[in-house]
Amino acid sequence: MDLKPKPGWKLWHPPEQRRRTTWIPRWTGLRGKTVWDLLQLLIVPVALAVIGYWFAMQQDTRQQTLENRRAEAERALEEQRAQIVLLQGYLDQMTQLVLEKSLRFQGGDLQIRELARARTLTVLEALDPVRKDNVLRFLVEDRLIQETGGSVPVVLAAADLHGVDLPEADMKGAVMEDVDLTEAKLQAANLSDADLTNADLSKANLEEATFEGASLNNADLHGANLSLLEKDERDALFGAPRRNEAGFSSASFVTVDQLADADLTGATLKGARVTREQLDQAASLEGATMPNGQKYEDWIKDRKGHGKDGENPDSS
Numbered sequence: 001m002d003l004k005p006k007p008g009w010k011l012w013h014p015p016e017q018r019r020r021t022t023w024i025p026r027w028t029g030l031r032g033k034t035v036w037d038l039l040q041l042l043i044v045p046v047a048l049a050v051i052g053y054w055f056a057m058q059q060d061t062r063q064q065t066l067e068n069r070r071a072e073a074e075r076a077l078e079e080q081r082a083q084i085v086l087l088q089g090y091l092d093q094m095t096q097l098v099l100e101k102s103l104r105f106q107g108g109d110l111q112i113r114e115l116a117r118a119r120t121l122t123v124l125e126a127l128d129p130v131r132k133d134n135v136l137r138f139l140v141e142d143r144l145i146q147e148t149g150g151s152v153p154v155v156l157a158a159a160d161l162h163g164v165d166l167p168e169a170d171m172k173g174a175v176m177e178d179v180d181l182t183e184a185k186l187q188a189a190n191l192s193d194a195d196l197t198n199a200d201l202s203k204a205n206l207e208e209a210t211f212e213g214a215s216l217n218n219a220d221l222h223g224a225n226l227s228l229l230e231k232d233e234r235d236a237l238f239g240a241p242r243r244n245e246a247g248f249s250s251a252s253f254v255t256v257d258q259l260a261d262a263d264l265t266g267a268t269l270k271g272a273r274v275t276r277e278q279l280d281q282a283a284s285l286e287g288a289t290m291p292n293g294q295k296y297e298d299w300i301k302d303r304k305g306h307g308k309d310g311e312n313p314d315s316s
Contacts (some may be wrong), residue, residue: 194214
């Protein structure tokens with residue numbers, strides 16, 4: 001039998017032979033390998049390259065995170081140092097004005113007091129809450145904002161004292177018109193005869209603070225805590241159903257004369273923790289918004305109405 005291929009015919013090879021890479025030069029040592037053999041040779045180095053790249057990326061990310069944290073810590077430290085320098089400079093300047101320029105007394109130069117006020121307002125804007133406390137403590141303890149005796153106060157009108165923490169401070173006679181005291185912590189502070197006209201005392205903690213004779217004209221006491229007793233004690237002094245019905249669900253009850261003779265004309269007391277007994281001690285509540293949201297005049301009418309119905313007027 002003649003097995004020679006005829007012209008135009010191609011020799012037949014088994015599939016195994018057709019898939020072998022006979023086209024690769026012999027010197028590579030890969031000739032005769034299948035495509036799958038080549039893939040197996042490539043998988044390991046490719047996988048190692050990918051793993052190495054991923055590891056390098058993770059290292060870079062970790063290093064960048066550490067550098068960012070270090071930079072933030074350095075910035076915070078620098079800011080703390082700047083705050084300390086600013087506070088110390090202010091205290092030195094004010095001490096000099098007190099000792100050398102008679103800042104505290106009536107005979108002192110009015111321009112000196114204005115300079116002290118400007119410096120105080122400027123430093124309060126720049127300082128953090130903790131050092132703001134230091135400034136206010138300095139002013140209070142040196143009697144620089146109180147109008148007592150022959151002293152003329154450094155007026156803190158429109159000062160930013162948001163969140164100050166100064167419990168039991170003696171601020172009797174302090175002049176603080178338009179001051180921002182939101183969320184301030186002034187528990188048991190003495191604010192008798194203080195001028196807090198238009199002051200923002202919303203959400204301030206004024207538990208057991210004294211306002212006898214203070215001027216709180218148009219002050220905002222929304223959500224302020226003027227006194228605090230446990231729920232059982234509140235309910236014992238004033239029944240919960242009546243309290244809720246009258247809109248005093250957030251009120252609490254003490255016998256301290258906190259608001260004796262205080263001027264609360266136009267003040268906002270909505271949601272404040274203050275008793276009816278304390279409100280009755282105030283010198284004026286004309287135009288004030290009461291804790292239950294009513295205007296003072298409407299609140300009085302409701303109380304009188306309850307009295308006419310045979311109920312105790314103090315229960316509304």
